[in-house]
Amino acid sequence: MALYRLTTTTEPCVVIREGDGACIPPDPANGDYAAYLAWVAAGGVPDPAPAAAANAALLAQLDALDAKSVRPLRAVLAGTGTDEDRAKLAAIEAQAAALRGQLTS
Known part of the structure; x- marks a missing residue:
């Protein structure tokens, strides 16, 4: 299981953090979204929606x-x-x- 799971929508969130179910919106100013992007850049692959x-x-x-x-x-x-x-x-x-x-x- 990946750390993140994609959603079927783009709003209000693009990914769900598996650990706590947090809904992460596609906002570059959001620290959780920045962490998700860094994880993907490092080779992380989210679970599909x-x-x-x-x-x-x-x-x-x-x-x-x-x-x-x-x-x-x-x-x-x-x-x-x-x-x-x-x-x-x-x-x-x-x-x-x-x-x-x-x-x-």
């Missing part, structure tokens, strides 16, 4: 579905696809649509 981490996992699942769809899609496009190929594509698209619905902005 919760939504960003969840989205990364969802996007990885979508990539895996895309890879699964290549063979049946190629067959359908070539005119050699079977009903099984079309059913696979429909199931994959349904899974992908459900995952897309879980993505957060």
Whole structure:
């Protein structure tokens, strides 16, 4: 676990300090923000915002579905696809649509 965690917004705070949960605003005059910037400059990497981490996992699942769809899609496009190929594509698209619905902005 990192010392800081990013947030999904820029106001009122850009990072949360993990030790005490302090909300740190992006204000260069704020000593906590200056400490955070120094930590990053020294190589520190904050934990991602919760939504960003969840989205990364969802996007990885979508990539895996895309890879699964290549063979049946190629067959359908070539005119050699079977009903099984079309059913696979429909199931994959349904899974992908459900995952897309879980993505957060």
